[in-house]
Amino acid sequence: MDPRLLRAYNEELAYLREAGREFGQEHEVVAGYLGL
Known part of the structure; x- marks a missing residue:
């Protein structure tokens, strides 16, 4: 997986x-x- 995509995903999740x-x-x- 592209590290940029993983970073963006984790930022959005946070x-x-x-x-x-x-x-x-x-x-x-x-x-x-x-x-919740």
Whole structure:
């Protein structure tokens, strides 16, 4: 696999995890329904 693609994938994954964490803190009930 191209290292640039792997790096971009990992950066995007880290962003989505952080965004999910923030969403979960701001919207606890909805996040619970979504399993976040």
